[in-house]
Amino acid sequence: MRTRRKVVKIVVAATAVLALAGCVQPPPRVIPTSEPSSAPVFASDAAALAAAKKAYASYLAVSDAVAHDGGSESERLATWDSKAQLKRDEKSFAAMHADGHRTTGSSTFSNLALQSSELSSGKAEVVVYVCLDISKTTLLDDSGTDVGSGRPLTLPLEVSLVSRQTGSPSLIIDRSVTWSGTDFCS
């Protein structure tokens, strides 16, 4: 019994000394030597482009639906937007809602072409050129008056899309900006 008490005292003392000396280390941090790799989700640029086309068409359809409702419930775009893009879309639709505006008709697009792609991993990144055409839409105020006659009806855009998640062949919109170079919509 006495011997056991002595052993406990020694262990406690040793632990204290080690702690004071900074020798008691936290659990080791595991540094991975390789990322959990996943195979590329697109076998070719053509496959990526087809996915981009599908995603953009879906995004436009939902955008039109939100615009028809005067910009309300813009969170519906969460299915087709990255977090950053959703934030931007929500802000734009909030402005539409505050103005009391809404749209009728449908947006369309054409000339969708690949600018660049990063398909080497399971997280694809695709940048496309696209002409957005809103000529078949009308912007109305709360009295039903057309207030959108000064809008550019076709817009050359550069749209970035990314995999919804690693390994997913489904793309979402990550960024949409006007193309500052040659207008490929004219």
Added chain:
Amino acid sequence: MVGHRFLLVTALLFTAGIHAGAGIVTSDPPTGGCSTADALNGTCNIDGQINDGGVTLSGHKNAPGSGGSGKSSGTGKSKPDPHTCPPGTPAVECSWFSIIPPGGPGNPAVTINDLKNFRPVPGTDHMQPNGWMVVGLDTNFYSVVGVEIQNGILLGQSASVRFTPISWHWTYGDATAATRSTPGATWAAQGIPEFDPTPTSHVYTADGTYFIDLSITFRAEYKYATGNWTPVVGTITLPANRLEASAGDAKTVLVNHDCAQNPSGPGC
């Protein structure tokens, strides 16, 4: 009690040389956001667009203060103003400045080749980790470059030229390359952990020493005196500094003393 205090340090044993280029300025988004909602609202910013064949101000060769023709014509597209355009006016005619077809009498379009006295300062290329990468993990590349305004003589008159970076082309030295529409940013600036993918990151798949080259494409605009900024036809692409870095696997080594006590130790 303890003769030596040993620290277990994870170090990546690489050597790398970074050849710094000219320093610069602040970063700036290449172009304005334009989502479908913006387009439907009529709030997309298409200022500074360079069109096929180019456009130019009808008064761009006038002396400062003499004014332009003030009349719209031609097929180019400029910034529309939905608040001042009369209802029914086609967007292409609803412009803030008058435009005429390039090459018209007395109104040649200003092209990038006319900017002999102007050159943007090349951007600088950076990487994280600095000078090395881990095989299989994302290496974050980003550039420091911004909008720059220079003053000088353009076609015989004092003018200002504004260069805006719009495109970044990285060749990674492993037979791959990518063109990005963003300069990228540090992991910290993006608020994500190290080695997470970024819009400008790249994954190396094999050990070795790599040379990474970046070229940045700028668009240009010019103005005389207090006139409007007018797009210059064409773009200019300039190389940034070259990075040299080594890729390998992470290794754990036992180091005698920490770096403060033993600055020449491995990994310090």
